[in-house]
Amino acid sequence: MRLEQLRMQGLRCITDADVELDPAINLFVGANGAGKTSILEAAFLLSHARSFRSGAREALLSRGAARLSVFAEVRHADDRVCRVGLGRSGIRWEARVEGVNVAIGQLVRECAVVCFEPGSHALIAGAAEERRRFLDWGVFHVEHDFLSHWRRHQRALKQRNSLLRSPSMPADELFEPWEAELALSGAHIDRQRQAYLDLLRPKLRASVTGLLPELGELDLRYRRGWSDDQDLTQQLRAQRGRDRARGHTTAGAHRADWSIAFEHAPLREHLSRGQEKLTALACLLAQAELYAEHRGEWPIVCLDDLASELDQAHQGAVVAQLVAAGAQVLLTGTEMPQALTNVPSRVFHVEQGQVTRLL
Numbered sequence: 556m557r558l559e560q561l562r563m564q565g566l567r568c569i570t571d572a573d574v575e576l577d578p579a580i581n582l583f584v585g586a587n588g589a590g591k592t593s594i595l596e597a598a599f600l601l602s603h604a605r606s607f608r609s610g611a612r613e614a615l616l617s618r619g620a621a622r623l624s625v626f627a628e629v630r631h632a633d634d635r636v637c638r639v640g641l642g643r644s645g646i647r648w649e650a651r652v653e654g655v656n657v658a659i660g661q662l663v664r665e666c667a668v669v670c671f672e673p674g675s676h677a678l679i680a681g682a683a684e685e686r687r688r689f690l691d692w693g694v695f696h697v698e699h700d701f702l703s704h705w706r707r708h709q710r711a712l713k714q715r716n717s718l719l720r721s722p723s724m725p726a727d728e729l730f731e732p733w734e735a736e737l738a739l740s741g742a743h744i745d746r747q748r749q750a751y752l753d754l755l756r757p758k759l760r761a762s763v764t765g766l767l768p769e770l771g772e773l774d775l776r777y778r779r780g781w782s783d784d785q786d787l788t789q790q791l792r793a794q795r796g797r798d799r800a801r802g803h804t805t806a807g808a809h810r811a812d813w814s815i816a817f818e819h820a821p822l823r824e825h826l827s828r829g830q831e832k833l834t835a836l837a838c839l840l841a842q843a844e845l846y847a848e849h850r851g852e853w854p855i856v857c858l859d860d861l862a863s864e865l866d867q868a869h870q871g872a873v874v875a876q877l878v879a880a881g882a883q884v885l886l887t888g889t890e891m892p893q894a895l896t897n898v899p900s901r902v903f904h905v906e907q908g909q910v911t912r913l914l
């Protein structure tokens with residue numbers, strides 16, 4: 556899959572930019588604050604309907620602008636071209652595919668982007684939410700009914716949490732249907748997440764061996780979010796009092812997490828910041844490869860500020876791997892990275908939100 560055209564309006568410092576992209580390597584160079592990362596955010600937005608940077612999606616809207624819109628032409632491996640867009644006008648976000656308003660879920664099925672950026676080490680060292688998002692994005696693209704189970708789960712969770720927060724303890728009958736729903740949808744989600752991680756594990760091992768051979772064998776562990784010894788319905792019933800004191804549901808698929816341990820670095824704290832970043836990169840590349848295996852095409856790969864994130868040997872290895880796989884890559888840097896000096900690439904200069912093609 557590749558982006559042929561990417562148009563951004565009212566996105567951070569970009570008033571209006573229209574970029575025709577190369578099927579292989581695209582490099583965006585410019586000074587700090589020029590708007591390079593915002594271009595990657597635009598691509599990511601079409602794939603995830605959010606930014607990879609922390610903060611509200613609203614912060615993407617240019618200060619003083621009434622409207623934000625991102626539009627792309629996506630060419631798939633079977634040569635089908637799909638026009639997708641996401642925009643915000645007033646207080647509403649609208650997703651479009653072929654000019655027709657669609658649910659966000661339909662938009663993000665059409666465009667798949669993975670992004671490695673300076674905050675990516677949070678996948679290894681940050682909160683569980685980051686890892687769940689990563690996992691669920693992968694499962695979503697492999698299992699077609701994942702989103703419906705996930706939505707049912709979110710709805711039941713919201714209902715149970717609002718019961719927990721009511722001024723007096725509601726009757727058991729009010730909890731029971733939502734707890735049954737949490738258990739049922741949670742079991743589906745759990746099965747699909749476990750199956751996905753089983754597929755990801757060998758790819759991740761290969762990817763990590765390439766990037767971090769010194770750390771030895773990798774172990775990928777999964778926690779489903781509730782005790783293995785007890786059925787979730789029973790557990791939720793037993794925990795009502797405790798959950799009420801905490802104000803939220805403390806067991807279920809929304810508490811799942813996964814972690815990585817290495818033979819020579821069994822604790823996360825044993826990893827240097829650079830090793831955390833490389834592990835996160837290995838996860839993203841393994842996920843992209845698994846996507847390609849299932850969908851017959853690579854997702855688009857964004858690498859933000861690669862030269863400041865990785866040493867030259869790792870930059871070269873990653874770019875070579877992606878070129879060999881035939882992935883479209885969007886990279887940013889304050890200058891041309893050494894790793895790209897001999898790789899044919901389309902180069903754009905970015906300055907104050909204006910994008911100009913150089914090579």
Ligand SMILES: Nc1ncnc2c1ncn2[C@@H]1O[C@H](COP(=O)(O)OP(=O)(O)OP(=O)(O)O)[C@@H](O)[C@H]1O
Pocket residue numbers: 566567568569585586587588589590591592593594614615616617618860887889
């Ligand atoms: N909502 C907004 N409206 C207008 N400008 C914004 C908004 N949010 C951020 N900016 C500005 O847009 C620019 C965003 O730059 P971006 O992070 O894309 O730059 P960059 O070229 O990747 O920089 P760096 O090399 O420093 O990472 C910054 O100058 C920032 O101050």
